[in-house]
Every structure is written in structure tokens, then in C-alpha cells.
Amino acid sequence: MKKIAFLFALILLFGITASAALESVSVGKSYTFSATPAASYPDDGKMLTDGVHGQSVNGSYHKSGTYVGIPATTLDEKGTFTVTVDLGEVKTDLTGFDLYYTAETDASVYAPEYAEFFTSEDGENYTVAGKIMSGESTQSGILKAGVISSRLKEGVKARYVRFVIKNPNVEPGDADSLVNSGWMFIDEVSVLRDDGKTPETGDTLAVPLFTALGVISTAGGIGFLTAGIKKRNKK
Numbered sequence: 001m002k003k004i005a006f007l008f009a010l011i012l013l014f015g016i017t018a019s020a021a022l023e024s025v026s027v028g029k030s031y032t033f034s035a036t037p038a039a040s041y042p043d044d045g046k047m048l049t050d051g052v053h054g055q056s057v058n059g060s061y062h063k064s065g066t067y068v069g070i071p072a073t074t075l076d077e078k079g080t081f082t083v084t085v086d087l088g089e090v091k092t093d094l095t096g097f098d099l100y101y102t103a104e105t106d107a108s109v110y111a112p113e114y115a116e117f118f119t120s121e122d123g124e125n126y127t128v129a130g131k132i133m134s135g136e137s138t139q140s141g142i143l144k145a146g147v148i149s150s151r152l153k154e155g156v157k158a159r160y161v162r163f164v165i166k167n168p169n170v171e172p173g174d175a176d177s178l179v180n181s182g183w184m185f186i187d188e189v190s191v192l193r194d195d196g197k198t199p200e201t202g203d204t205l206a207v208p209l210f211t212a213l214g215v216i217s218t219a220g221g222i223g224f225l226t227a228g229i230k231k232r233n234k235k
């Protein structure tokens with residue numbers, strides 16, 4: 001157990017160092033959906049970029065009022081929907097994309113199977129910036145908040161960032177499979193820019209380690225870690 005605690009402390013330490021270089025450029029920005037959120041779990045047009053993360057209220061995340069609910073029946077034939085964020089102007093050095101979700105499988109709420117990230121300067125021509133598998137299970141008894149994170153080694157330039165989000169239960173091309181595929185609930189999409197303030201000391205170690213964690217983990221663990229780091233930085 002001591003080894004595990006030490007490893008976690010090490011990860012946290014490097015995580016904090018690395019995260020200091022990233023700033024969110026999506027907070028308060030507008031966005032559009034390709035799907036229609038359910039009337040019972042609506043989007044107010046600000047929830048996904050307000051910087052506020054969903055919490056568990058009375059043992060449930062998805063009913064807390066901070067998540068937007070997307071039923072499978074409103075997805076496209078691939079089982080996906082998109083959220084496209086307009087950053088307001090072309091931003092440079094974009095290196096991070098985060099999609100925050102909850103999974104409550106006993107309530108037919110499932111973690112996305114994957115998230116794809118696309119960028120565009122003009123809102124018409126999009127370039128793929130990565131695809132990250134959540135690695136989450138659809139088995140019963142899962143109750144958690146998580147995040148799918150992508151970190152780029154080289155920053156990209158964009159005004160628009162599109163998140164393509166896949167329901168794990170839908171067979172692409174099979175319209176019938178949309179019927180009983182449950183829900184996805186998301187509470188935040190985040191675009192991160194490298195602010196160039198990474199301290200020189202430890203930089204070489206810190207950034208690659210955090211990058212590797214972000215890509216590999218993709219699931220809940222890193223979400224809590226990231227949330228913890230953000231809270232620390234605010235103090």
C-alpha cells in the first residue's frame with residue numbers, strides 16, 4: 001500500500017506541475033448540439049462550458065441538474081452526437097480536449113465508448129485531432145463521474161472544436177439498436193491551451209508523464225485527479 005500511496009503522490013505532484021501550463025479557453029463560450037437533449041434533462045445553453053462539474057446529489061449524478069441527457073434515439077446512425085464549441089476567435093497552441101460525463105449503468109446511463117476531437121478555423125473544414133476510448137464498461141452497478149482526455153504534443157490552431165461522442169451500445173448503421181441503447185449524460189466540454197508558463201525545472205519529466213496519463217486513462221480516475229488539481233490551483 002505504501003508503494004501505491006507513493007506512486008499516487010508522484011502522479012499528483014507531476015500532474016500539478018504539468019497542469020499549470022494549461023488554461024481553459026472554452027469557459028463561457030457558446031456551443032451547438034447535433035442531437036436533441038431530453039426535455040427532462042435539458043441544456044440551458046451554458047451548462048457545457050460554464051466550468052462547473054456535475055456532482056452527486058442524493059446518490060445520483062445524472063439527476064443533479066448539472067448534466068445534459070442525450071437519449072440514444074436522438075443520435076445519428078453511427079450512434080454518435082456532436083458538441084461544437086465556438087471559441088470566438090482563432091486560438092493558437094491548443095493542446096487539450098476534455099469531455100466530462102457520468103455513468104450510472106443501473107439507470108441506463110452509460111459512459112461514452114469514445115470521444116473524437118476535431119478542430120477548424122472556419123467552421124466548415126475540420127481536421128481530426130484525436131480519438132480516445134473511454135475504456136469504461138457497460139456492466140451493471142457502475143456509478144461514477146469521469147472524463148475522456150486528449151493531450152497533444154504539438155499545439156493546434158482553431159476557432160471551432162468539435163467533440164464527437166459515441167454511445168457504447170449502438171451498432172453503427174443499425175437504426176434498431178438505437179431504441180434500447182440507453183443514455184449518455186455530459187456536464188462539460190473543455191478546450192485547453194498551453195499558456196507557455198510551464199516552469200523549466202521538471203518540465204521535461206512533467207509534461208510527458210501527464211500526457212501519457214491523460215491518453216491512457218481516459219476514464220474516471222484521471223477525472224477525479226484533474227478535478228482535484230483544479231481545486232488546488234484555485235486556492
Ligand SMILES: [Ca+2]
Nearest residue numbers: 047052187188
Ligand atoms: Ca458544466
